[in-house]
Amino acid sequence: MKRNWKLAAVLLILAVVLSAGSASAQPPPPLPPGVSPHWTPAPGNPRIAYAPNIPGDLFWYGNRYYYYYGGRWYRGNSLYGHWHRVRYLPRGMYRLHRSAFKAPRPW
Numbered sequence: 001m002k003r004n005w006k007l008a009a010v011l012l013i014l015a016v017v018l019s020a021g022s023a024s025a026q027p028p029p030p031l032p033p034g035v036s037p038h039w040t041p042a043p044g045n046p047r048i049a050y051a052p053n054i055p056g057d058l059f060w061y062g063n064r065y066y067y068y069y070g071g072r073w074y075r076g077n078s079l080y081g082h083w084h085r086v087r088y089l090p091r092g093m094y095r096l097h098r099s100a101f102k103a104p105r106p107w
Contacts, residue, residue, distance in 0.1 A: 026082070029079075030058045031054055032054070038052070039051060039060060043099050045096055050096075057106075059093070059100075061092060061093065065077070067083060068103060094107065
């Protein structure tokens with residue numbers, strides 16, 4: 001019984017370490033070097049701006065940037081700053097038309 005407890009403790013520690021490493025993973029920057037976004041009102045919600053001239057899905061809404069990458073949403077205060085993964089988006093983002101996205105619509 002003692003052996004199973006030790007194995008369970010080791011597995012728990014390993015799971016915590018691995019999940020902590022993946023939580024801090026950052027997406028690549030949304031802008032290629034030398035490219036600046038040309039902000040345009042987004043189809044479906046003109047209060048949101050999007051950058052159709054860059055390869056990724058980048059939006060500006062409520063003084064924050066939202067970036068869709070690798071099947072996940074990220075939010076940042078700056079285009080170059082630290083990106084934080086978000087689970088929920090502002091309500092207005094869900095009104096965007098599929099033409100605002102380069103990837104398949106993420107919801």
